[in-house]
Amino acid sequence: MIDLTILRFVPEIEHMISIIGGTGLEGRGLAMRLVIAGNQIILGSRSKNRAETIADEIRRLCPGSKIEGASNLEAARKGTVVFLAVPFVNQMDVLQELKMYLTEKLVVTVVVPLKFQGGRAIYVDVPEGSAAAQAQQILCTSKVVAAFQNLSAHDLINHDSKLEGDVVICSDDSRAKRLIMEMVGTIPSLRGVDGGGLENAKYVEQLTVLLLNINRNYKANVSIKLIGIQA
Numbered sequence: 485m486i487d488l489t490i491l492r493f494v495p496e497i498e499h500m501i502s503i504i505g506g507t508g509l510e511g512r513g514l515a516m517r518l519v520i521a522g523n524q525i526i527l528g529s530r531s532k533n534r535a536e537t538i539a540d541e542i543r544r545l546c547p548g549s550k551i552e553g554a555s556n557l558e559a560a561r562k563g564t565v566v567f568l569a570v571p572f573v574n575q576m577d578v579l580q581e582l583k584m585y586l587t588e589k590l591v592v593t594v595v596v597p598l599k600f601q602g603g604r605a606i607y608v609d610v611p612e613g614s615a616a617a618q619a620q621q622i623l624c625t626s627k628v629v630a631a632f633q634n635l636s637a638h639d640l641i642n643h644d645s646k647l648e649g650d651v652v653i654c655s656d657d658s659r660a661k662r663l664i665m666e667m668v669g670t671i672p673s674l675r676g677v678d679g680g681g682l683e684n685a686k687y688v689e690q691l692t693v694l695l696l697n698i699n700r701n702y703k704a705n706v707s708i709k710l711i712g713i714q715a
């Protein structure tokens with residue numbers, strides 16, 4: 485169980501970060517940025533072999549990084565902070581399966597419910613309000629934090645390039661939210677922005693859909709940066 489009274493985020497000391505669905509582009513990109521920042525990562529997959537292969541690849545690209553591959557189940561069990569990076573259509577099944585290992589833990593969801601139609605991204609309405617709200621409903625004893633939905637895997641995975649932008653973070657647990665804001669701050673040039681409670685996660689998720697459609701219009705790879713915050 486994570487001790488949320490420890491508010492300073494100190495990589496390598498208090499936290500073992502797991503990524504469920506870590507073999508995908510987003511999970512892999514997050515893993516790279518987080519290991520470079522000095523965190524220990526367990527990359528999860530339905531196939532332990534696949535996770536180990538990707539972990540080896542990341543170790544080769546980022547020498548000295550502390551990363552191992554594991555089954556999703558093992559990753560959920562060992563992680564103190566557990567990222568969820570699977571497609572939205574699979575979120576419910578994955579969480580039902582892992583729920584018992586996530587009790588009381590901090591779960592960070594990057595999931596965006598979207599589909600593509602005629603090349604354009606469309607937000608998929610979720611009865612619970614958002615993918616993050618659905619995750620919190622399933623994981624009723626976990627502290628769900630929504631974050632990183634607006635950062636593209638393409639930007640994350642180019643680990644030599646500077647990441648620029650803001651990561652809006654929403655959660656109903658203010659300590660969990662602060663901890664993830666500090667975690668974001670360990671990644672150079674990224675800033676964590678307090679996005680309020682989990683009820684705001686739907687707007688952050690929807691913004692990703694807009695960004696994808698802007699990317700298509702401009703053949704670009706945009707991210708967001710908010711101005712006017714005096715921090």
Ligand SMILES: NC(=O)c1ccc[n+]([C@@H]2O[C@H](COP(=O)([O-])OP(=O)(O)OC[C@H]3O[C@@H](n4cnc5c(N)ncnc54)[C@H](OP(=O)(O)O)[C@@H]3O)[C@@H](O)[C@H]2O)c1
Binds near residue numbers: 507529534638
């Ligand atoms: N790609 C982006 O730029 C981006 C940006 C922001 C947010 N996101 C969000 O991040 C999440 C992951 O995105 P992604 O692009 O990395 O997706 P992805 O490559 O399609 O999937 C990620 C991983 O999910 C696992 N997975 C696939 N089908 C599954 C199933 N039926 N059951 C359980 N696990 C399954 C796979 O891992 P294994 O086969 O190894 O188990 C896969 O590598 C999505 O929810 C997406 O909306 C993505």
